[in-house]
Amino acid sequence: MxxxxxxxxxxxxxxxxxxxxxxxxxxxxxxxxxGQHGRRRSxxxxxxxxxxxxxxxxxxxxxxxxxxxxxxxxxxxxxxxxxxxxxxxxLESRLDAVVYRMKFVPTVFSSRQFVNHGHVRVNGQRVNIPSFMVKEGDVVEIKTGSEVIPMVIEALNSAEREIPDYMDVDVKKGKGTFVRIPKLEDVxxxxxxxxxxxxxxxxx
Missing domain, CATH: 1.10.1050.10 (Ribosomal protein S4/S9, N-terminal domain)
Structure with missing residues (x-):
């Protein structure tokens, strides 16, 4: 591990x-x-x-x-x-959070790394800053060639999570639109x- x-x-x-x-x-x-014995929760x-x-x-x-x-x-x-x-x-507008919500990667930690390594484009431009703030209507997509990474294939095909309705995602194309900023109840x-x-x- x-x-x-x-x-x-x-x-x-x-x-x-x-x-x-x-x-x-x-x-x-x-x-x-x-810890070995755990801790009591007071x-x-x-x-x-x-x-x-x-x-x-x-x-x-x-x-x-x-x-x-x-x-x-x-x-x-x-x-x-x-x-x-x-x-x-x-928080939900951060690029790494958006990439995770769109199911391009399996975890929030891998999302940060995925963005850092330049695998993501926003409105056609490469963005490698995980804290980049995505705006309503922005198109986020996996860079051409990066969609064959095993981690990406696993995430897109996983039934563990569903894509929330404030994202509009074309899984086959590895491309999605950040439709709107969500409320707490939407997340x-x-x-x-x-x-x-x-x-x-x-x-x-």
């Missing part, structure tokens, strides 16, 4: 949830925390509950730094409308996300 997979599983066990809904997650059979404080909500949402999107996540919070506050909904919309999270608690955490 690779170090990357072990660390993802450790995140699942620390948070006590199957964060990405993977069938092989150890949380499915072992609900206790990481009743969390308000701060602890807010922190856990932040760790779940931040961890779900892979390797987002705390500094960057805090910037997304600041941008969500700046925008009009519900701040927690704005935060979800920003197919495998676990309950509470962005309102994340907002409370940062606004303390």
């Amino acid at each position: 690779s170090k990357r997979i072990r660390s993802k599983y450790k995140i699942n066990r620390r948070l006590g949830v199957n964060l990405w809904g993977r069938p092989k997650s150890p949380v499915n059979t072992r609900e206790y925390g990481p 009743k969390p404080t308000d701060y602890g509950t807010q922190l856990m909500a932040k760790q779940k949402l931040k961890g779900y999107y892979g390797n987002i730094s705390e500094k960057q996540f805090r910037k997304y919070y600041a941008e969500a506050v700046r925008r009009k409308g519900d701040t927690s909904e704005n935060l979800i919309g920003i 197919p999270y495998p676990v309950q996300m509470e962005p309102n608690l994340v907002i409370e955490f940062y606004s303390r």
